[in-house]
Amino acid sequence: MFKSLYFRVILIYLSIVFISVLTGFLSALLLYGADGSIEMESELQEKAALIIDLYERTQPDDLPEFMETAAQLSLLNIELFDAETGETVQFNRGEDTLLSKLDSTVTIPWYTGDNRYQLSVSNDLPEGSGMELTVLLCIILVTGSLLVLVATRYLVKPVKAVTSVANQISTGNFNVRLPEGRQDELGSLWTAINDMADDLGQLESERQEFVANVSHEFQSPLTSIKGFSTMLLNEKLSEEEKRRAAQIIRQESDRLSRLSDNLLKLAALDAGSHAFHPVTFDISEQIRRSVLAFEPQWINKRLQVEMNADKTLLTADEDLLIQVWTNLMSNAVKFTPPGGKISISIQTKREHVEVRFFDSGAPIPVEDRERIFDRFHKTDRTRNRKVDGNGLGLSIVKKIVGLHKGSITVCTTNNDGKSFVVRLPKS
Template sequence: MFKSLYVRLAVTFVGIVVLSFLIALSVTSHFYKNRFEEVIKDEISDVTQSIEAQLQYATFNEIKENIQLIYRYQIDFIQYGKSSNKIPKDELEKIYSGKEIYNLTPGPDMYIGLPITIEGEKGALIIKKKEFEMSMLFESLSTITWIAILIGTIIILIITKSIVYPVKKLTEATKQLAQGNFDATYQTKRKDEIGQLTESFIEMAEELSLLVKMREDFVSNVSHEFQTPITSILGFTKALQHKQLTEEQRKRYLSIIRSESERLSYLSKDILRLSHLQHGQYQLVLSTFSIDEQIRKVLITQEPQWSTKNLNISLDMEHFFIEADKNLLQQVWVNLISNAIKFSPENGEIYVRVKKVNRDKVEVFIQDLGPGIPEDEQKLIFTPFYKIDQGRDAAVKGNGLGLTIVQQIVALHHGTIQIVSEYGNGTTFIVTLLNKLSID
């Protein structure tokens, strides 16, 4: 029963309300009782003085009527030694001995007993009142308390339900989400913690939906990327079985089979490398080296590619030492520079710039003057298997994993990579790296 959040909240709130009212009633009653006793004693003092003054000229019965009329008190006189059905014997003995008795417990038995001498006879003066404000107060407070508890309970149940309802709906949506229904969300206009939780849930559902789609696309793309070279290899393997082939044809088929096999090998390595980077299974091997010298060496190794297209390489690199994983960063420059070469037109130009922002920060710019990337495609270029050359240049080959790996490597170094491109006006990649150890 108490496993329900609604029941637990309701019981807790009602318990707090009841306890608060009981404490308030107890404290109020205590202070009112003390004040009530003070007021009663003052009134009794006035009544006693009035009785003593009237004894000089009036009978007790006349005094009794006057006191009841003026003060609304009832008085009785019990002669010394006699008993009464209304007053306990031990209380009377105390009064006879000269003590004053104040029995002010709320209820019909409230009375005050005073020792007094009337018409020469000693005895006990018993004073009572028809209406007792104290008992009326307790009855009023009791009624008010229970009404307040009832109203408070109803309000608390309504408020608790409004708190628990969205949580219940989110629980139902979570169960549907676990079953793969990513459209099962709960909308709310609340701006409190429940509203923030709902917004986080919706964002999580969207991210999970995107993640599932990316996984499905990834599997589909991997299958496609593997299937194409495998189909090619199988086709040319069967072709080699024909005896009528010339030696030249045989060599060409074998060359294609080798090329497709290498493509499969590179693809497998890239997928494995990406998996290690994404799941944190790669440990950085840090060393201190000159980043501008590393980029120069990469450009030298790429010289056959850019010289074939007669490209001009423009360099503007400040000297900067960085502490990083040298092999991983080399993959970044190789990928970005080879992409710049691929998409640069014949007789074009590539700009490479290394800018030292401060002792602990460096920016690397790699710019080509190629066809550029449409704005709606720029946010997709780091997606696995997405090829920025789709539909533009079928001669440009790649498996679509290079930029994804670059992004992961830069992220491992707590850096950022940005793209600035305008369709038809080239593309610039900006890599920003932080460095705790800088040597001028």
């Protein structure tokens, strides 16, 4: 229970009250110590003796009237106890209050004639007690205030730490951390801030990497375009050389166009601005059309392409999924060596449809199987330098599959090629 900040604040408040009252009580003992009590009792005994002596000298007929008059004149509270009858009579006694409990009282025996009495004499708070009470209250107030200042510093210190870390995070320093180990609400807040700093640091690293990759992907074709356009200005070039330079400029321009289109698609998918229109259609027919669209490329590389699929109905966004099959088929054609094999199969499971794209190209290393879906990631930049692509295709695929509440994985069987497996819910 005491791990909660709420109960801790209550405990601190009650402790301050208790310590302040205890300090005031100890101060009262110092102000009204034993010496003061003895002096007060001696004074009361003298006054009680004077009252008895005055009665013995005057011998008034009415004892109660005498006692009442004496009590009023001396500003004392008198209590007379008759030992024979057991009766107690009070004189000049006001109402009992909290302060009346602080009154000093002296009781002495009194024998007059055949009567035996006990005379109790007490007084109200002495003169100046109001000032002393004021001092006492000031002591309690000062003690409480000092304790509140200390407790406030204790409570505010972790809040200041949070503020300091938040300010550093706002300036871009995502490596700063708050100490962990607290078990109260502040501990939960510190953990959340540390997690936020981790996430922001990761996002910043991804942003910087993204900017660097985009700059690189744009810079390479732009450099080629600039170089070959400069060559075209050379009048000594043959027609064949000019034609080759123009073809390269066109290829690099197409590469820039595809890169721009992919970036726009990713931006639209990230922002959720792409309208989602699910319809029921035959997914096998859609994949077959996507495969046939690459027929010139796989015929040129003498690839063996097979597709094993029956009619399979699926409820999904048709326009988005065709982008998935197009990107997967494009990758399969690009990374399958000449004379290799591409196989596409569709299986209907209990709750989902499984689409598998297999190619006999080089398998993907285990350490890269998760990162291949990151933007601009390429498993082997040196080997694939001449392979057209910008590393955005699989990112788009994963994003679209995720929008359909599905999954995509890559696996290798006996180090012979690789398979991209897409699982989509039936509805």
